[in-house]
Amino acid sequence: MKTNLCERVSAARSFGGMQHRRPPKQRVAPLQLVTATVSDDRFEAIVKSSDDAIISKTLTGIITSWNPGAEAIFGYTEREMIGQPMLRLFPIERQDEEYYILEKILAGEPVSHFETVRIHKSGKPVHVSVSISPLRDSEGNIVGASKIARDITKQVELESAAEQFRALVSSSDDAIITKDINGNICSWNNAAQTIFGYTEEEMIGEPTLRLFPEDRIEEETFILGKILAGEKVDHFETVRIRKDGKQIHVSVTISPIRDRHGNVVGASKIARDITPLRRHQEKLEHIAHYDGLTDLPNRLLLTDRLRQAMALCKRGSQQLAVLYLDLDGFKQINDTHGHDVGDALLVALSRRMAGSLREADTLARIGGDEFVAVLMDINSAEKLKRIVGRILCACAEPVMIDGKRLEVTASIGVTTYPHDDADEDQLMRHADLAMYEAKQAGKNRFHIFDAFREAEGKSRHVYVRRLGEALERNELLLHYQPKINMKTNEVVGVEALIRWQHPDRGLLSPSAFLPLIDGHSINEELGIWVIGRALAQMELWRGQGICMPVSVNLAPNQLQDELFPTILANMLARYPDIDPADLELEILETSAMHDIDAVSHVMQACRQLGVQFSIDDFGTGYSSLTYLKRLPAKTLKIDQSFVRDMLSDHEDLAIVCGVIGLATAFQRKVIAEGVESEAHGKKLMELGCELAQGYGISRPMPGPKMRQWLSAWNANPAWS
Numbered sequence: 186m187k188t189n190l191c192e193r194v195s196a197a198r199s200f201g202g203m204q205h206r207r208p209p210k211q212r213v214a215p216l217q218l219v220t221a222t223v224s225d226d227r228f229e230a231i232v233k234s235s236d237d238a239i240i241s242k243t244l245t246g247i248i249t250s251w252n253p254g255a256e257a258i259f260g261y262t263e264r265e266m267i268g269q270p271m272l273r274l275f276p277i278e279r280q281d282e283e284y285y286i287l288e289k290i291l292a293g294e295p296v297s298h299f300e301t302v303r304i305h306k307s308g309k310p311v312h313v314s315v316s317i318s319p320l321r322d323s324e325g326n327i328v329g330a331s332k333i334a335r336d337i338t339k340q341v342e343l344e345s346a347a348e349q350f351r352a353l354v355s356s357s358d359d360a361i362i363t364k365d366i367n368g369n370i371c372s373w374n375n376a377a378q379t380i381f382g383y384t385e386e387e388m389i390g391e392p393t394l395r396l397f398p399e400d401r402i403e404e405e406t407f408i409l410g411k412i413l414a415g416e417k418v419d420h421f422e423t424v425r426i427r428k429d430g431k432q433i434h435v436s437v438t439i440s441p442i443r444d445r446h447g448n449v450v451g452a453s454k455i456a457r458d459i460t461p462l463r464r465h466q467e468k469l470e471h472i473a474h475y476d477g478l479t480d481l482p483n484r485l486l487l488t489d490r491l492r493q494a495m496a497l498c499k500r501g502s503q504q505l506a507v508l509y510l511d512l513d514g515f516k517q518i519n520d521t522h523g524h525d526v527g528d529a530l531l532v533a534l535s536r537r538m539a540g541s542l543r544e545a546d547t548l549a550r551i552g553g554d555e556f557v558a559v560l561m562d563i564n565s566a567e568k569l570k571r572i573v574g575r576i577l578c579a580c581a582e583p584v585m586i587d588g589k590r591l592e593v594t595a596s597i598g599v600t601t602y603p604h605d606d607a608d609e610d611q612l613m614r615h616a617d618l619a620m621y622e623a624k625q626a627g628k629n630r631f632h633i634f635d636a637f638r639e640a641e642g643k644s645r646h647v648y649v650r651r652l653g654e655a656l657e658r659n660e661l662l663l664h665y666q667p668k669i670n671m672k673t674n675e676v677v678g679v680e681a682l683i684r685w686q687h688p689d690r691g692l693l694s695p696s697a698f699l700p701l702i703d704g705h706s707i708n709e710e711l712g713i714w715v716i717g718r719a720l721a722q723m724e725l726w727r728g729q730g731i732c733m734p735v736s737v738n739l740a741p742n743q744l745q746d747e748l749f750p751t752i753l754a755n756m757l758a759r760y761p762d763i764d765p766a767d768l769e770l771e772i773l774e775t776s777a778m779h780d781i782d783a784v785s786h787v788m789q790a791c792r793q794l795g796v797q798f799s800i801d802d803f804g805t806g807y808s809s810l811t812y813l814k815r816l817p818a819k820t821l822k823i824d825q826s827f828v829r830d831m832l833s834d835h836e837d838l839a840i841v842c843g844v845i846g847l848a849t850a851f852q853r854k855v856i857a858e859g860v861e862s863e864a865h866g867k868k869l870m871e872l873g874c875e876l877a878q879g880y881g882i883s884r885p886m887p888g889p890k891m892r893q894w895l896s897a898w899n900a901n902p903a904w905s
């Protein structure tokens with residue numbers, strides 16, 4: 186091609202040389218003058234009114250005529266172009282075309298519908314289709330050329346755009362499909378073939394429904410409805426079926442196709458295969474919601490499922506159970522056999538446990554060797570216990586791993602909803618607390634969370650605050666219950682008992698508020714307050730000539746407080762006239778047993794101050810004799826529960842006898858609480874217990890009433 190072009194160029198140049206031999210002023214006649222046959226006004230009118238450029242030029246390429254069409258296409262006026270070389274319109278890279286054209290013309294040959302590019306006066310390219318014919322004089326000599334050029338820029342641009350579009354469609358990774366208004370496919374690109382597996386031949390004219398899974402057929406109605414309404418369906422994620430039957434996830438955008446009147450005549454659809462993306466998402470979601478080792482739901486999914494289950498329960502008035510399970514002795518397995526064996530055991534046990542649950546239940550692994558199960562539709566305690574028992578068995582059965590027989594057990598905490606009316610986090614926390622209790626109780630068992638106790642716990646802080654206020658507002662007071670020697674009828678002392686004069690609820694006995702602050706430090710505060718108030722009362726009575734021992738109850742933790750003896754010493758120092766031996770501190774048998782070393786140490790320090798001790802509720806704490814020996818208590822108080830029933834219950838009577846025997850053996854005094862009748866008193870004296878306290882003698886009374894009571898008692902002794 187290149188050689189041809191060169192040849193064309195050199196031929197044209199030599200032709201150009203020939204032109205130079207003509208006289209320079211010789212002018213080529215205008216087209217209309219040299220055309221022998223058509224030279225009338227009509228011809229000129231046609232030329233002038235033509236939309237095409239009609240131009241004539243000499244054999245040297247000099248323009249000799251230029252019609253308005255040429256002006257419209259190339260931008261130059263006739264005046265600007267007459268006498269100018271035709272080359273002025275040629276882009277540099279196409280200038281050799283002029284030589285080629287002139288060569289053809291010189292050879293008497295026309296150039297037909299030659300599509301090329303010329304330059305508009307503005308510098309913009311103009312696409313033209315040119316036809317060039319030789320112009321001859323009357324003798325038939327070729328004297329020039331006539332050229333008709335049609336502006337085809339728009340057409341070329343359209344074709345180019347269409348071409349680009351075709352390239353785009355065929356190289357797209359997205360399926361690009363068009364369909365008619367009936368849903369039949371009109372075009373199908375390469376990517377559509379790749380994505381759906383069908384060739385163009387197989388799909389043209391076919392309904393797009395062929396790609397729809399059966400359960401999604403109605404989507405086509407929805408899509409067509411939108412399209413007919415002139416609306417677009419944007420990034421609609423759905424599922425389609427490949428030729429090989431496999432399901433694929435696609436994101437489709439469907440737009441209406443309109444004719445030039447604006448009527449919707451079909452739809453174009455761009456479908457992207459998002460199956461890998463979806464799989465990836467599913468994988469990520471799985472990782473986010475399932476435990477990597479056991480493939481059980483993790484805490485996140487569990488919380489979600491529990492929330493749904495709770496909503497279901499609320500609607501259907503059913504009950505669910507949350508089980509918090511922790512394996513017993515799992516660390517030992519890891520330590521002895523290695524982590525991998527531990528892992529294998531976790532997997533084996535989680536399968537077993539899951540197998541012992543029902544379809545609707547959920548088992549989740551929430552960490553190390555901890556699992557949570559949500560059991561649905563638990564309508565009886567028996568059913569719950571049966572399932573929990575099954576899980577315990579599933580865990581306790583040996584597992585063979587790598588020829589090793591491994592055995593663990595599980596501790597399970599249980600709570601039920603809505604009985605335990607908490608949110609999902611609290612339910613798990615409650616089950617966890619119950620699991621801890623199961624561990625404490627010896628493992629390989631379950632413990633059911635006590636929602637009632639928890640409710641009490643909630644009101645506890647309210648009580649603590651309220652009791653603090655009660656102390657400040659002087660709402661607390663002491664009542665005193667006499668203790669007598671039944672044999673001598675002598676009043677041997679009184680026990681100070683706390684009361685709360687509640688502004689709304691009236692006079693409250695300790696059982697109404699002390700259990701609610703059990704374990705809280707306000708207990709010790711109250712204990713100190715009681716001692717202070719009792720000492721003040723003793724001082725008052727002394728002024729009235731009443732001198733008798735007063736016993737007060739110590740808070741359980743007071744005996745573990747090393748500072749207590751110092752506090753007590755300071756209090757006693759404020760009442761120098763009171764004999765410390767008249768102050769008796771009553772301690773609970775159960776709290777004294779808690780830390781025998783510390784307790785006996787504090788008791789000894791208090792004894793040094795001169796105060797006495799008695800052990801309250803004796804018989805309820807199963808103290809060992811060794812403990813009893815170590816506690817420097819002068820008196821044992823027989824718990825009222827034994828005393829009250831000893832007349833009818835042989836076992837209680839045996840305990841009362843036992844305590845009296847112990848007191849005698851250890852040379853302690855013994856006093857019976859809960860003496861309600863004369864018969865009780867007589868029996869106790871028979872058994873060797875002379876000291877007594879109870880409703881049969883007197884109810885507790887305010888301090889100011891004591892004087893009156895004492896004189897009445899002395900005047901009328903009930904025991905003889």
Ligand SMILES: Nc1nc2c(ncn2[C@@H]2O[C@H](COP(=O)(O)OP(=O)(O)OP(=O)(O)O)[C@@H](O)[C@H]2O)c(=O)[nH]1
Binds near residue numbers: 478514554624
């Ligand atoms: N093999 C294995 N061990 C784990 C994994 N996650 C946590 N652990 C171990 O599991 C043990 C769980 O601790 P504990 O529950 O206190 O151990 P335990 O012996 O069962 O103690 P108790 O519950 O009091 O009976 C720890 O030793 C953890 O290191 C795990 O994914 N695989």
